[in-house]
Amino acid sequence: MVDHDLIGTVVAVQANFYQVCLENNSTQFLLCTRRTRLKKIGQKVMVGDRVIVEEPDWQDSRGAIAQVLPRTTELERPPVANADIILLVFAVEEPALDPWQLSRFLVKAESTTLELCLCLNKCDLITVEQRQQWQGRLKQWGYDASYVSVIQQQGINRLWERLQGKITVVAGPSGVGKSSLIRTLIPTIDLRVGKVSGKLQRGRHTTRHVELFELPGGGLLADSPGFNQPDLDCLPRDLARYFPEARIRLQKATCQFSNCLHKDEPNCVVRGDWERYEYYLDFLDKAIALQEILQKQPDRESNLKLMVKRSGKSQYEPKLQTKKYRRTNRKTKHQNLQDIYETQLQEETEDS
Ligand SMILES: Nc1nc2c(ncn2[C@@H]2O[C@H](COP(=O)(O)OP(=O)(O)O)[C@@H](O)[C@H]2O)c(=O)[nH]1
Numbered sequence: 001m002v003d004h005d006l007i008g009t010v011v012a013v014q015a016n017f018y019q020v021c022l023e024n025n026s027t028q029f030l031l032c033t034r035r036t037r038l039k040k041i042g043q044k045v046m047v048g049d050r051v052i053v054e055e056p057d058w059q060d061s062r063g064a065i066a067q068v069l070p071r072t073t074e075l076e077r078p079p080v081a082n083a084d085i086i087l088l089v090f091a092v093e094e095p096a097l098d099p100w101q102l103s104r105f106l107v108k109a110e111s112t113t114l115e116l117c118l119c120l121n122k123c124d125l126i127t128v129e130q131r132q133q134w135q136g137r138l139k140q141w142g143y144d145a146s147y148v149s150v151i152q153q154q155g156i157n158r159l160w161e162r163l164q165g166k167i168t169v170v171a172g173p174s175g176v177g178k179s180s181l182i183r184t185l186i187p188t189i190d191l192r193v194g195k196v197s198g199k200l201q202r203g204r205h206t207t208r209h210v211e212l213f214e215l216p217g218g219g220l221l222a223d224s225p226g227f228n229q230p231d232l233d234c235l236p237r238d239l240a241r242y243f244p245e246a247r248i249r250l251q252k253a254t255c256q257f258s259n260c261l262h263k264d265e266p267n268c269v270v271r272g273d274w275e276r277y278e279y280y281l282d283f284l285d286k287a288i289a290l291q292e293i294l295q296k297q298p299d300r301e302s303n304l305k306l307m308v309k310r311s312g313k314s315q316y317e318p319k320l321q322t323k324k325y326r327r328t329n330r331k332t333k334h335q336n337l338q339d340i341y342e343t344q345l346q347e348e349t350e351d352s
């Protein structure tokens, strides 16, 4: 990297085009292609990537991506590089806050290395006492949420301050007010959608499409349909560390067995009377079932790889496959992980 290099952040990807927002001039977007050299070395370009742009054509707002700078983080679904925060949005009412569903999202968020910011919206629909009840309950779980009302503009400023200068991925079920919140945080978003998408318009509403929008004052925000129905694909032995309640217990003491799954093993320090222990058991059953499906597959080596993340966590990930291969796969009798992903993708597409 040299001084005069043009550096920018990829804010949208569609087919072989990358919309790049330049670092020293965030109102300037260049529609870029990827240098053949990058293709040859198999260098993927993701939304959120910081890139070096060459041969800018200022007249037509075009350019070419010559280099991808090292990533700090990498989310697979939605595919976003360098994200700092997962902003998990739920509503306290309409739809009623479902602790099991919330826990599913929390576990999924915990399984990334990103900072978690839990935001409970629609506080205008409950009393102060009801809010305090949630506050106390979530404290027990290990979470400090931001309580907001987008409609009444309550708590928005503090949230905005927390997201300053960060890359944030917004997640949460539909109907909780994510779009309303994003529109409040970024009042010009509708203009920007028209301005930048243009050529990238097609597919804007599909699950795989992610786009980053600039927060006033700095920072980027992604609305992420790919995170709407999180699947729990973590390994059974990793699950406990995604529950703060279990983490605390494991910090203070040790189970008798080093491979304890905290189910019915003797002298387990995690098992106990904490509210979400039953969710832990439920998610554990699902994680074990998924692991069994994967182990029964004779060809699992061919379409799955065990990813060991920087944090030391491991996770099954489907390898990238061609569409053609996926289609043949769907016809096979046994439901494999790829199918589960596919089904889910369909649900999400219908959902959004
Ligand atoms: N009462 C109340 N309704 C809200 C609030 N924020 C959003 N809504 C409503 O919730 C519904 C869903 O909002 P939307 O932003 O589309 O949710 P999304 O599906 O998560 O993107 C809309 O009818 C909004 O007007 C809020 O703070 N209070």
Ligand SMILES: [Mg+2]
Pocket (backbone or CB within 6 Å): 178, 179, 180
């Ligand atoms: Mg929405």
Ligand SMILES: [Zn+2]
Pocket (backbone or CB within 6 Å): 255, 256, 260, 261, 262, 263, 265, 267, 268, 269, 270, 271
């Ligand atoms: Zn245990």
